[in-house]
Amino acid sequence: MSIYKDMGLKDIINASGKMTVLGCSTLDRRVSDYMREASDNFVEMEELINKAGEIIARYIGAEDVCVTVGAAAGIAISVAAILTEGDLDRIEKLPIFESDKKNIIIQKGHVVNFGAPIVQMIKLGGGNPIEVGQANKVEKYNIENNINENTKALLYIKSHHCVQKGMVSLEDMINIGKKHNIPVIVDGAAEENLKIYLQKGADLVIYSGGKALAGPTSGFIAGREDLIENCKLQYKGIGRVMKVSKECIAGLIKAVEIYFTDDHKAKAQKQKEKMEWLMDEINKIEGFSSVIEKDESGREIYRLKISVIREKLNMSAEEVIKYLKNGDPSIFTRNHYSNIGIIYIDPRPLNEGEEKIILNRFIGIGKIGKEGKK
Incomplete structure (x- = not known):
């Protein structure tokens, strides 16, 4: 019982x-034991967040990593990081972003509800979601024709919830991003390959800690060092209501270690x-x-x-x-x-x-x- x-x-x-x-996953005993040990001690949270990012980044080949309370938080924080560009005044005003330059392009077939709407996560980060193409068919021109001076990022959702056919591929999305010098965010929440999207050229990649990794309620954003630094700064703003505990950060680190050794x-x-x-x-x-x-x-x-x-x-x-x-x-x-x-x-x-x-x-x-x- x-x-x-x-x-x-x-x-x-x-x-x-x-x-x-x-409840996502049940925990490996090695993870829960590690979390229990972490819960018995105090730590400076900013140092722990930085150290956790350093450790996880080594495993997956990223420039840096920002831990989160989950993948949904990762979307909001990633959008906020790109919009605010390290400006603490802007960070403190989110989710209200008083600028026209806040458009986040997403394919229509990726506008899904995973338990909450994807577009709501974009808005929490201050972004303005721009849905392009049709639910069953998106062409490259649908993306490129919607890029303008107000476009701040392209968001690609890799999920079983999404339409699997007729969408612009991630490779094409990344090429478009590079052509227009616009960062590409990949939501790979439940994906098993923790290296491939960075290797393909994505700027930020979001993972859940509680799904493929079978860790505790947690997640992380991996990617460019400058953008990750801006992600961490969001804990002085909207990230405060999405903060992850010391126990869950420790459990995430152990889950990543197990993932790469089992x-x-x-x-x-x-x-x-x-x-x-x-x-x-x-x-x-x-x-x-x-x-x-x-x-x-x-x-x-x-x-x-x-x-x-x-x-x-x-x-x-x-x-x-x-x-x-x-x-x-x-x-x-x-x-x-x-x-x-x-x-x-x-x-x-x-x-x-x-x-x-x-x-x-x-x-x-x-x-x-x-x-x-x-």
């Missing part, structure tokens, strides 16, 4: 992914094998059909895609999801395509043996479906 059950809350099996709504290929293979076993078993249940599918944005994540065959199960995908959630423990699945009868199981957050509990729940749903036909 978890401490949440003791509080009167329901136990949860997270088959959805590293989702903020479910065998991720072996872990991904084990997760894939677990999903292959579950696929074979679920395919034995009338009303379900499942296959293994790689993450749509190219990450080494292999999820189980379960199609609900309504005419055989006598139940919709939404009804299946309801049964999964209403059980004890409550099972949360990945439901972005439930409207077309598809449910996903993400293996990354699953604890040992939870795949068997999931299977038993699906077997029970299959029996309910059969009884409904009688």
Whole structure:
């Protein structure tokens, strides 16, 4: 029984992914022990922020890093850093930025809600979001034709939430930025490759500490030394309400260390094998059909895609999801395509043996479906 059950809350099996709504990740004991040790001592926070940036930057090959409380904060802080250019008077006045030179260009297909609107994060940093192109098609000229003397940055969102086809590539976005001498910000919140976007030429790259890194509630911005220095200055302004604790900074450092020393290929293979076993078993249940599918944005994540065959199960995908959630423990699945009868199981957050509990729940749903036909 978890401490949440003791509080009167329901136990949860997270088959959805590293989702903020479910608390992102569970912590490796090495991370939580490190955080506990950090919590037992005092430290000068500015020095810790600088030292953490120095350590993480060495791992990922960045000029410098600014730690944050999360990736959403990273967007607001990055925008604020570019707009205020180190001017403390401007920093103290944010999010009101009294200048026309505050346009942040973003592709229409990247204007998503990740639990809150992306454009709201831009506005918190004082920016004026300029949405270009259409939701399913953006051309390079859509970006270039909207660049003017008021354009301060280009923002690229790398996420499964975004439209994956018909958008201007990151490479083209970076080339446009260099051509017009405009910085490019990449929101790579849940991305697994912590080096590639800097290597491609992005000026600032934002990551979550609680997703791919499986760390505590945290994040960081990596990139150009001058821009990172301006990011750190935001803690004298809007960053104050987004401050990250000493414990979480310590946990983030340890999570990064583990990330670069553990065998991720072996872990991904084990997760894939677990999903292959579950696929074979679920395919034995009338009303379900499942296959293994790689993450749509190219990450080494292999999820189980379960199609609900309504005419055989006598139940919709939404009804299946309801049964999964209403059980004890409550099972949360990945439901972005439930409207077309598809449910996903993400293996990354699953604890040992939870795949068997999931299977038993699906077997029970299959029996309910059969009884409904009688």
